[in-house]
Amino acid sequence: xxxxxxxxxxxxxxxxxxxxxxxxxLNGINLKVYEGEKVGLVGETGxxxxxxxxxxxxxxxxxxxxxxxxxILFKDQDILKMGRREFQRIRGKxxxxxxxxxxxxxxPVFKVGEQLIDVIRFSxxxxxxGVFRYLLKVWDKxxxxxxxxxxxxxxxxxxxxxxxxxxxxxxVQLSGGMMQRVLIAMALVNGPALLIADEPGTALDxxxxxxxxxxxxxxxxxxxxxxxxxxHNMGVVREITDRVYVMYAGxxxxxxxxxxxxxxxxxxxxxGLLASVPKLTGGxxxxxxxxxxxxxxxxxxxxxFRPRCEHAMKKCEMRPSMxxxxxxxxxxxxxxxxx
Amino acid sequence: xxxxxxxxxVQNLKKYFPIRGGxxxxxIGEVKAVDDISFLIQGGEIFGLxxxxxxxxxxxxxxxxxxxxxTEGRIWFKGKDILDPRVNHSRWFKSExxxxxxxxxxxxxxxxxVKQILEVPLRVHxxxxxxNYEGKIVExxxxxxxxxxxxxxxxxxxxxxxxxxxxxxxxLAVNPSFIILDEPTSALDVSVQGxxxxxxxxxxxxxxxxxxxxxxxLGLVRNVAARTAVMYLGKICEVARTQELxxxxxxxxxxxxxxxxxxxxxxxxxxxPAKVEVKGEIASPVNVPKGCNFHPRCNYEMxxxxxxxPMMVEVHEDHLVSCHLFKGNYLGIHRYGWFSRSCKxxxx
Numbered sequence: 001x002x003x004x005x006x007x008x009x010x011x012x013x014x015x016x017x018x019x020x021x022x023x024x025x026l027n028g029i030n031l032k033v034y035e036g037e038k039v040g041l042v043g044e045t046g047x048x049x050x051x052x053x054x055x056x057x058x059x060x061x062x063x064x065x066x067x068x069x070x071x072i073l074f075k076d077q078d079i080l081k082m083g084r085r086e087f088q089r090i091r092g093k094x095x096x097x098x099x100x101x102x103x104x105x106x107x108p109v110f111k112v113g114e115q116l117i118d119v120i121r122f123s124x125x126x127x128x129x130g131v132f133r134y135l136l137k138v139w140d141k142x143x144x145x146x147x148x149x150x151x152x153x154x155x156x157x158x159x160x161x162x163x164x165x166x167x168x169x170x171x172v173q174l175s176g177g178m179m180q181r182v183l184i185a186m187a188l189v190n191g192p193a194l195l196i197a198d199e200p201g202t203a204l205d206x207x208x209x210x211x212x213x214x215x216x217x218x219x220x221x222x223x224x225x226x227x228x229x230x231x232h233n234m235g236v237v238r239e240i241t242d243r244v245y246v247m248y249a250g251x252x253x254x255x256x257x258x259x260x261x262x263x264x265x266x267x268x269x270x271x272g273l274l275a276s277v278p279k280l281t282g283g284x285x286x287x288x289x290x291x292x293x294x295x296x297x298x299x300x301x302x303x304x305f306r307p308r309c310e311h312a313m314k315k316c317e318m319r320p321s322m323x324x325x326x327x328x329x330x331x332x333x334x335x336x337x338x339x
Numbered sequence: 340x341x342x343x344x345x346x347x348x349v350q351n352l353k354k355y356f357p358i359r360g361g362x363x364x365x366x367i368g369e370v371k372a373v374d375d376i377s378f379l380i381q382g383g384e385i386f387g388l389x390x391x392x393x394x395x396x397x398x399x400x401x402x403x404x405x406x407x408x409x410t411e412g413r414i415w416f417k418g419k420d421i422l423d424p425r426v427n428h429s430r431w432f433k434s435e436x437x438x439x440x441x442x443x444x445x446x447x448x449x450x451x452x453v454k455q456i457l458e459v460p461l462r463v464h465x466x467x468x469x470x471n472y473e474g475k476i477v478e479x480x481x482x483x484x485x486x487x488x489x490x491x492x493x494x495x496x497x498x499x500x501x502x503x504x505x506x507x508x509x510x511l512a513v514n515p516s517f518i519i520l521d522e523p524t525s526a527l528d529v530s531v532q533g534x535x536x537x538x539x540x541x542x543x544x545x546x547x548x549x550x551x552x553x554x555x556x557l558g559l560v561r562n563v564a565a566r567t568a569v570m571y572l573g574k575i576c577e578v579a580r581t582q583e584l585x586x587x588x589x590x591x592x593x594x595x596x597x598x599x600x601x602x603x604x605x606x607x608x609x610x611x612p613a614k615v616e617v618k619g620e621i622a623s624p625v626n627v628p629k630g631c632n633f634h635p636r637c638n639y640e641m642x643x644x645x646x647x648x649p650m651m652v653e654v655h656e657d658h659l660v661s662c663h664l665f666k667g668n669y670l671g672i673h674r675y676g677w678f679s680r681s682c683k684x685x686x687x
Contacts, residue, residue, distance in 0.1 A: 206391070206599045207599045210601075211599075234603045235600065236604070238601065277558065278561065280585060281607050285562045287535045
């Protein structure tokens, strides 16, 4: 781990007020993304990956959500305490994101070019208000051509064939792979320091997914962008990231360097998860992990994995702390002792 | 390979969907969803069918069931031509062949309880005659490892894995011998997937079922199927024993597909073919490329590929490839009645 942390999530709790009661979804999340680092956040459906992402992007709807405790520091500034306009300056230029489903995150009635230019233009005037904002808007009319060249160059950079044509096409005229590329272009056009990718390529076929991920990998490497990759696909994490956080039921249960995690998983959940991925080398299918994810309104006390864990002990009714088993490898489990 | 034991034979199956347009809804084109495929499934076997979205996997499944009527080609199930309406509409055929759909949420009626869902096949197929549906349903639920209380529940109260179990129970209710599994676990998490697959394998042993396993997850097919066919744009491009297919992929498309899978261990990385550069995207089935349908994306493209559709040839024993790069025995399945007189001939 080199340099300074770009993004730091400290002890983040997110609750939702729903009909059944209060769903305690995030239960003290800690994560760090350093400059130029590619970090993975893996977990199954309903483990709180997307809630974490939404909290960082400040797109959680409050209420029903509430954040009773925790800090999200971006370049040492607390995002949660910022004003709306102040955060608008960060969104897009500082942090930007790629959404999961390109089909539903782009507008079908506007041309790709218009949407791309909107992103560029908005980032220029974001955070300003009143007369100043108006003047900037008027000034924009003159820089329309500049925006266009910028948009075309980014479309070219994501290796879209014939950027001029893509620029004037609607969403329906593009294939899934192309749409995903447009989304990547949109996320990178303002040169963000941190890119949050929420399941990129999950909606695509394996071959196209591979192509898109390779492209993304190359682009962020060249631009030295930090990446927080959120996914349920263990294979994708292994191919792309440097460091991984594994999430289960609103807790980070294990963090390690990618190589270390895949060769030497420690937490019973990580072990079970890795064993249940069908292998190309054969060897049959494992039974998976028994039981299912607990209800968030009434989660088990202490370790939330306890009811499904085969090593569960009396001690597990208390909350375990993150234990460092080796350099940069920490586990949220009583089975291991601090090294 | 013995031919006596085969349960399903598909010969030159084609399914084109018409595209209509203009003032009088004239046919202006067609979607070639399934384009001339032949295969054979043996009794008790798990036959894997893999391919990307839009390659026609699901259309094959639906055509076999008789949901779609094929444009051309013939299908024999247990020696009977299922395109004959007397067979197709018979209760026998409908109870012998069943399907489990990809998305359990949309496959189950949200307004009906599990009991109501499972009662229908039992009533229609006259499996329960004395009106004691509950007894039979409990028995069926036990088979898929669900407790009897689940009878009263509605689909929204079940988790994804449980819904898929109910969906499977509905298929099993009529005592089928052949089940089409259309991506049975693609909507589920990996840790749940394992349980469903183990259950499917156990049921196959207990009830002597045959599966057509349709999936886009190559790792899963590797561990489940005995033989696997790879589909691309409505055509089968390679068929082999699963082990053979994964350790020795021949068709350039199979290689591309295998090299693109993200893997989780070093052993897998070693066996995976070297990274192949992915060129372009799957063509539209409305406008299928001439000659070999894979040639615009192929790294070994030759002149002949643009002109001539490759034939299915047997390169090794039980390893068939449809590619101009390979020479082997042409088994003649496309032209000749391999199912009738020349039964000795080894086939797909």
